[in-house]
Amino acid sequence: xKFFPRTYDLFDDVFDDMFNTxxxxxxxxxxxxxxxxxxxxxxxxxxxxPGCKKEDIQIGLRDGYLNISASRNSNKEEKxxxxxxxxxxxxSGSFSRSFYVGENVEEKDVKASYDNGELKITFPKExxxxxxxxxxxxx
Numbered sequence: 001x002k003f004f005p006r007t008y009d010l011f012d013d014v015f016d017d018m019f020n021t022x023x024x025x026x027x028x029x030x031x032x033x034x035x036x037x038x039x040x041x042x043x044x045x046x047x048x049x050p051g052c053k054k055e056d057i058q059i060g061l062r063d064g065y066l067n068i069s070a071s072r073n074s075n076k077e078e079k080x081x082x083x084x085x086x087x088x089x090x091x092s093g094s095f096s097r098s099f100y101v102g103e104n105v106e107e108k109d110v111k112a113s114y115d116n117g118e119l120k121i122t123f124p125k126e127x128x129x130x131x132x133x134x135x136x137x138x139x
Contacts, residue, residue, distance in 0.1 A: 032047055032048065032049065032068070032070070032095055032096075032097050033047070033048040034046065034047045034048070034097065036099075038125075041124060041125060042122050042123060042124045042125060043101075043122065043123055043124075043125065044120065044121070044122050045066075045099065045119075045120070045121040045122075045123075046118065046119075046120055047068060047097075047118070047119040047120075047121070048117060048118060048119075049070050049114075049117055049118070049119050050117040051072050051074065051117065052070045052071075052072050052117065054114045056070055056071045056072065057069070057070045057114060057119060058070070059110070059112055059121065061101070061105065061106075061107050061110060063103075064100055064101060064102055064103040064105070065098045065099065065100055065101065066098065066099045066100075066101045066105075066110065066121070066123065067096065067097075067098045068096060068097050068098075068099075068119070068121075069094065069095070069096035070094065070095060070096070071092075071093065071094040071095075072091070072092075072093055072094075073091065073092045073093075074089075074090070074091045074092075075088075075089070075090050075091075076088070076089045076090075076091075077089075101123050101126070102125075102126030103126070104126055104127060105123050105124060105126065109123055109124050110122070110123045111123075
């Protein structure tokens with residue numbers, strides 16, 4: 001028999017939620033899920049970043065790698081009918097991924113947009129270098 005069923009349920013919910021976060025499980029399976037689609041002359045990266053703001057996302061290009069990093073901070077507070085705090089959670093995290101895009105891709109060739117938790121990045125396919133035809137003189 002539970003004397004305080006609401007308290008027990010609340011206590012269980014808080015700790016169930018807390019210990020299932022990526023911090024405690026060590027798993028970040030849901031962070032930065034990415035689909036890569038090949039088109040005729042370019043690639044499209046579709047990156048899921050739920051809960052992130054546009055200003056919390058950085059994209060860089062260095063040594064042929066496209067680097068994407070994001071951070072997310074949240075503060076959740078629940079109060080009862082009387083305004084007493086019954087639950088408060090804070091979450092802060094950052095994550096990043098890198099994709100090799102080729103040595104010839106330049107910053108001006110990369111296009112990015114962000115809407116409703118979805119980051120879309122396009123960049124051209126790396127062009128193959130054709131061997132130069134050289135003429136050999138006959139002596």
